[in-house]
Amino acid sequence: xxxxxxxxxxxxxxxxxxKFFEKAVMTEKFVKKYKNIMIASVVAIVLVVGAxxxxxxxxxxxxxxxxxxxxxxxxxxxxxxxLSELKMLxxxxxxxxxFSQAVAxxxxxxxKSLKNTDALILNDLVKYELATDAASLESYASKQDAxxxxxxxxxxxxxxxxxxxxxxxxNKLSMISKESSLNKLVAALMHYGIK
Numbered sequence: 001x002x003x004x005x006x007x008x009x010x011x012x013x014x015x016x017x018x019k020f021f022e023k024a025v026m027t028e029k030f031v032k033k034y035k036n037i038m039i040a041s042v043v044a045i046v047l048v049v050g051a052x053x054x055x056x057x058x059x060x061x062x063x064x065x066x067x068x069x070x071x072x073x074x075x076x077x078x079x080x081x082x083l084s085e086l087k088m089l090x091x092x093x094x095x096x097x098x099f100s101q102a103v104a105x106x107x108x109x110x111x112k113s114l115k116n117t118d119a120l121i122l123n124d125l126v127k128y129e130l131a132t133d134a135a136s137l138e139s140y141a142s143k144q145d146a147x148x149x150x151x152x153x154x155x156x157x158x159x160x161x162x163x164x165x166x167x168x169x170x171n172k173l174s175m176i177s178k179e180s181s182l183n184k185l186v187a188a189l190m191h192y193g194i195k
Contacts, residue, residue, distance in 0.1 A: 066090040073097060092119045103129060121147065128152060134159045138172070150180045157189065 031038070066089040072082035087094040095117045102110035114126045128148045131140040137156035141149045153172050160169035173186050180186070 062089050066093055070097065077101060092117075092122070095119050095122055099126065124148075134163075134168075141175075150176045150182045154182055154185060154189070161189075 066086055069082045069086040069089065070093060072079050073086065076082075083094070083097075086097060095114055096119065098110060099114055099122055101107070102114070108130070111126055111129055114122065115130070117123050117126065124145070124147050127140055127143075128146070128151075131137045131152060134156045137152045137159070140146055141152040141156065143149075146152065153176050157169040157172040160166075160172065170190070173190055176182060176186050
């Protein structure tokens with residue numbers, strides 16, 4: 001190798017090392033400048049992850065305790081301690097338990113106490129169970145999101161049939177869609193019940 005080649009090779013090596021040191025200095029300046037922000041970000045991420053894990057563990061603990069209380073109530077429905085524990089841990093599950101007991105015992109007063117429950121489906125079921133006459137069944141069925149809309153219309157029509165209000169019963173049955181699972185029952189009522 002010639003001297004010229006050696007000099008150019010040394011220059012290239014020095015340029016490479018110079019660039020490396022230049023990048024190291026820039027990185028060091030960047031780290032010094034944003035050190036507090038980077039540390040705060042890492043701490044914030046650790047805190048958020050830790051809080052999330054703690055919250056999840058707490059929620060799982062509540063769910064487990066609520067399930068234990070529910071199992072106690074299934075064994076002994078008069079257990080007041082388990083009932084109050086269930087109410088404290090899971091108000092919606094408490095409402096479902098009260099609803100099941102009210103329906104099983106046909107307790108209208110207990111059902112009325114659930115009229116304003118926060119559980120959406122349960123709220124609808126309570127309104128359906130409390131609808132006992134044709135007018136209240138029609139009122140329930142007129143709601144857009146009623147779960148048992150068709151069943152309420154059929155029950156209303158049967159009540160009207162028993163009162164010999166055949167035209168009104170026919171109108172109620174005609175409100176039930178053809179795609180309903182109660183369509184065969186409606187057809188039978190229209191054919192045999194309403195002439």
